[in-house]
Amino acid sequence: QSVLTQPPSISAAPGQKVTISCSGSGSNIGKNYVSWYQQVPGTAPKLLIYDNNKRPSGIPDRFSGSKSGTSATLGISGLQTGDEADYYCGTWDSSVSAGVFGGGTKVTVL
């Protein structure tokens, strides 16, 4: 059981927007920045969003992040077939001094 809670899967048609939620607690999301990672099956994860809502160089602005209280959200607009992947949220948990991840959300483009 993961410390951060994500929906296991989500699907939508090409061009639509999806949002992935990530729920935590006051000691992790409530106190620290949230990051998001994209993992295409068979490959290593890749940083998608950091510091709640910032995109690394090369990540299109179709990807967005936000945080409110003890929850965070990843948004993917203009969904493309290449966006099919597993998405993970992550942060630091200050109460146990350890990193934590969500269980991952599989995005399927119909």
Place this chain on the structure above:
Amino acid sequence: EVQLLESGGGLVPPGGSLRLSCAASGFTFTIYGMGWVRQAPGKGLEWVSAISGSGESTYYADSVKARFTISRDNSKNALYLQMNSLGAEDTAVYYCVHYRDGYNFINNWGQGTLVTVSS
């Protein structure tokens, strides 16, 4: 370009030990925290351990505490994970990771090395 190259994975019997290594390049190694994240077959990401740039501070997941030891050699730009008392639950791909801005986010991931614990 940041490169993280893991090595040392393989098949090990239950109760055995293994040492993973990660060769880092493309950034000033001594400045940044490093760590290990693992992924069991068909499962999600699990944070394992992290170490500060100087090596003075180390952090562990409860699931590996007292069995795993993270260390680094800044003269060689190398990160290590000594794993003892291995069990089937430790079977996973182990990723070497590079942190930016403390431990706020993982900026780069290695390609991973597979550890299989089985008799």
